[in-house]
Amino acid sequence: MAPRPADQLTVIIPAYNEAASVGDTVRSVLAQTTAPARVIVVDDGSTDDTARVAREAGAQVITPPANTGSKAGAQNVALDYVETPYCMAIDADTTLAPDAIEQLLGPLHFDSGLAATCGFVLPRHVRSIWERGRYVEYLLSFTFYKPTQDYYGKPLIASGCFSAYRTDRLREAGGWSERTRAEDMDLTWTFYQAGHRVRFVPEALCYPIEPHDLDFMSKQLKRWSHGFVQNVRLHWKGLLPLRFLSTVVGVAMFDAVVASVVYLLVLPVLAVVLGAPWILLAYVIDVPAVIVPVLVAARRRGEVLRALASLPSFFVLRTVNGFFMLEAIVTELVLRRPLLVYEKGH
């Protein structure tokens, strides 16, 4: 019998103090319709029981001599141990749908031009305002934006929480770089500049634990915002010849800057100066546009009521997003003080 793609797959799970979640992650990987050949958990200097929990769940545990300081660092430690043609990175707080690996590996196995594939991400818990905001954000993004990007051959990012790679392409790219705080975006754009392709596979579902409070959300948004700005700065000239990607990135960057200024400064100032509180309705002016793809995605999952109840949280999260984007632009581009510390925020 011919070997299945998963027989040629190593799953890498970087973990730092993830005792509460890593067991579920490992078990969901091993319970796949096509289980991988090897599951490596990198216990990156945890002070809790991460290593023991991971080992008991069935993973091989690697412990670097000292904390590597970033997710990318931990993943690179494991990359040295990979002997299979494919490898996969999964966050230690992420579980997978039972056929996720099978779905994600299929295109990678049959299309040799692909360097990576990435899946559909949905929060595992949808309870707090932040998780609800993220839930709507993901439904919108993975239902409308990402498939559109994929049609034009350039998904903006192969999400770090769940992506599969050709090991040789990953090694050619130098592994996961630690030069930005968004190593997944850095790697995706590096692949494109090397002439490789990446595909979005919407049938491959994963469920990360998203930040449940403002403290964790702030850490994540800070990392994402700085990571995006750092990657634009690092890759911009290399992206310019890539017509679709550079246009998407340019529009996203411009829109993010304008949106941040409008939400945080223009709207509140106009409302006060003109004495016209109705101006604040502009915060939610695009409800009709957002609601269509979100409800279509939610209906497919039988979660229409959950999506409707979560919709207001999306607008709160977007405004908070604006603050961190503005902070990242000022800090990274104006003050030239790059964010160097990788702070975990789930």
Add this chain to the structure above:
Amino acid sequence: MNNAGLPGTGLGGLFYLLLAFWMPLAELPRTLRGESSGARWRRIGVQVALASGIVAAVSVTATAYVVLAGDDTGVGVPGPTLVLAPVAVAAVVLSVLVVVLRTWAGWERRRAEA
């Protein structure tokens, strides 16, 4: 709206709407060359349907606002103008942005070749 983690004003959303509506036109040459498939056209159909749904929802909301507000929009401009002006501004800004980006790319390419 924009990608996850990136705030947006609607400019990015407008860009993606245009990209979705462009898909069938982009697929035609591929189909004529025999490089397309039913699966690709189904994907395109879904994206175009989503984009049409978004346009319909926004149009219905804007029309309802214009009808309900009548002549009194509260800011001294007629309802249709109040609704269409932001769309027109977004379209112009987006067009300028795309032209600037492509010009920049062309300039960089010529500089690299020189």
